[in-house]
Amino acid sequence: MTHIAFGTSGWRGILCEDFTFDNVKIVIQAIADHIAMNGEQGKGVVIGCDTRFMGGRFAQEAAQVLAGAGIKAFLCKRDVPTPVISFEILRRGAAGGINFTASHNPPEYNGVKYSPSWGGPALPETTRDIERRANEMQGGICYKELSVAEAGLRGLLEHIDPKEEYLKALESKVDFDAIAKLGKIALNPLYGTGRGYLDAPLRHRNIPFVMINDRPDPYFGGHPPEPSESHIPDFISLVQQDPEIKLGLSTDGDADRFGILDSDGSFIEPNYIIALLLDYLIRSRKIEGGVARSVATSHLIDAVARKHGVPVYETPVGFKYIGELITQDKIVIGGEESAGLTIKGHVPEKDGILACFLVAEMVAREGKTVRELLDKLYNEVGRVVTRRDNLSLSPQLEAAYSAKVNAVPAEVADTKVKEVIRIDGTKLLLEDGSWMLFRKSGTEPVVRLYGEASSNERLAKVMEAGRKFILG
Template sequence: MNRITFGTSGWRGILCEDFIFENVRVVTQAIADHLIASGESGKGLIVGCDSRFMGERFVRESAQVLAGAGIKVYLCNRDTPTPVISFEILRRKTAGAINFTASHNPPEYNGIKFSPAWGGPALPETTGDIERRANEMLGEFCYKERFLDNAKKDGLCEEIDCRPAYLDDLSTKIDFDAVASLGGVALNPLYGTARGYLDEPLMKRGMKFHQINAHRDPYFGGFAPEPAEKNIQDFISLVRKDPSIRLGLATDGDADRFGIIDEDGTYIEPNYIIALLLDYLVRVKKMTGGVARSVATSHLIDAVARHHGIQLYETPVGFKYIGELISQDKIIIGGEESAGLSIKGHVPEKDGILACFLVAEMVAREGKSVSQLLQELYAKVGCYLTRRDNIKLSPQLEAAYKGKVASVPAEIAGAKVKDVVTIDGVKLILEDGSWLLFRKSGTEPVVRLYGEASSDDRLNTVMSAGREFILGK
């Protein structure tokens, strides 16, 4: 059998290959054993899923294993956004949650994400223990199940509706009256769990909106359920063609990522949204604290932090590290270039629903488009342009990669290397303020190349130099 391996957001696999019922039972038992060993099992666990194939069946099997181990299960009554499950962990004070989701991965994937009692994604020491326990049990009949009807009779299973409490809480953090003044927005839950979460607050306030892809489709329309520009061309076309639409708001399959379309149909990179919201939260909403970004995320955030005199935290890739800072109340906002963010006083987990409505509030209260706000921000702190490419490696290049990045050049792209950051991958800070990050995939022969510069021409030069460094051309 393939080993169970937890990545940055849990264990993921391809349905009917390694993501099968038997492995789901084993991983669930490993989580149960971890909680029993830590003395947390008496608090119960939330179990939910996104809108993928077989989600409810996997939830049922997992719940029966937990009940068999004597752990109470709070069973979500429908596919549920990842940030909503995080909110419910904190609200109910459970030992955590098991969430069947593969987030933005293609439709053939599913996954198990374990979130502990603090509500954020499990840290490496936690997933490492669960991973070890699961792999020791592979191939063995290591669990017992209690049928859900019996578990309900015994008080070990309770069905819950997570939506009302989450939306009530969201209304304390978003100025929906301002959002309603926009007049017209477009919504795209991408066939995922944000159905009923993006639209209900607007319907409640009688706001006009257009919505597409708002039914459940495990194929996600034939695309990976990620609100990246290439995947939402139908949505971009809708916004571009309808002058009444002021803003387009999209989420991914489990609603922890966001996609923003400006009123003219321009896709706005997540990097820029995080920086704009930081400026807005400090300047308009008077929030205090620091800001966190992953090592792969734009230094435009650094520039905004300097402008407002607030502390910046740089983290490895993986929202769990940012989530820790949110749970410790150290930051106003934390985000990643992969379209995940959360804010002070909210869940320590990416929340695409929150992100969408924060942008809508910002645009409404400022009375300007996202592009106009970005140009104003550039005028205050300087221009920052970012890009990410994937470089596929031959077996020879993959074998040579580790040695290559271990001896970085003193100069690249016509500029001296000022600093080297190695908290996750190898990041070269150049003397002109541009930078490159080389980060090897843990699952495939691919190097993720990130770059940033102050102009398109300079960014092209930097990215070309990065490719040449890896490929040896």
């Protein structure tokens, strides 16, 4: 039997090992029971998938199990971005949404992501209830299904395409007229759900663009569908070789993460993009509110917040916590270093499509490259450089890890520890403004080491001190 456990963004597993049709049906029934417990079974559930193996079949099976439980399924006709499902939940007033995606994970993975009626990723109290119900069902048939035909006849299945309504709403959040003056743009949906979403607004306005990797491919071209520098060498080469391209925009497999290339093909870290957009939105749009970032995300954001006199909300890793603040209307923008962000008035879910277009608008209206904008921001608030490394643990180091991080030293990297934050992992704030964070993976013997400092030389020293603390 497979133990069902939800991580920061749903339940994920390897196809044919733990991610099987039987286990998926159990999880869907557990979600159905959770919805019924809340008295929301009459509102229906939006169901979608990304471009992974068997995504459409899993989505159909989910619809049949929900129909068997008397809950209507709004089944998307094609693969669909995660933020679009979030948007559709809110637009329809649905009980929630189920998306079959493993986001940026390698192609052998798939996953179930559940979003409740408020549109953001399910909070821990919700996923704990679903986990408990699913694990109690293991080993027996606990669900019934209606066929697609029968579900349709009973009014429990409706095929939908949420694309046009989402794109229409995007028009009110992005200045596409400004983007039209930018020049040629390069697009890369990484064989995922961003195709038809990244390009449609540009086609509509005859904005020049070039697009690669714009067909569905469950192998994602041989790389995990993550728009990070190491996974998009073809895209970087494209931008470098075409002097007419002003900007490169990329999304991950389910289009909730973004990747940005400057006009020279250089990759811009998501940390810096979030800080730039915070500054831009407050200056240009005069939007009021604070900013939310995860504990692992750059303090360059804090420096921008100080410049504008707005509060910073530090959250655990997981966009659900940022989504909560969006629903409470407390923040201008919320973001994570793993390339997720959303803004005030938009869905409480990370949206790579929106992020890409906001960057294009910013570059177009400011009349500067991303690097020029970043250098300008550094001159105003101070320079910050950031990095993340993965540290593999031996069985002995893994056994000693908890005791080690619970007894942190008073001094690290020749600097006193000013504060220890344990919102999520162990974060050491040093007196010179640099910091490091240790977060242990929940699925493998790996510690993620995050670090930040005011120079590359200082950052190297901070990261080496963190490495020695864990491994030495």
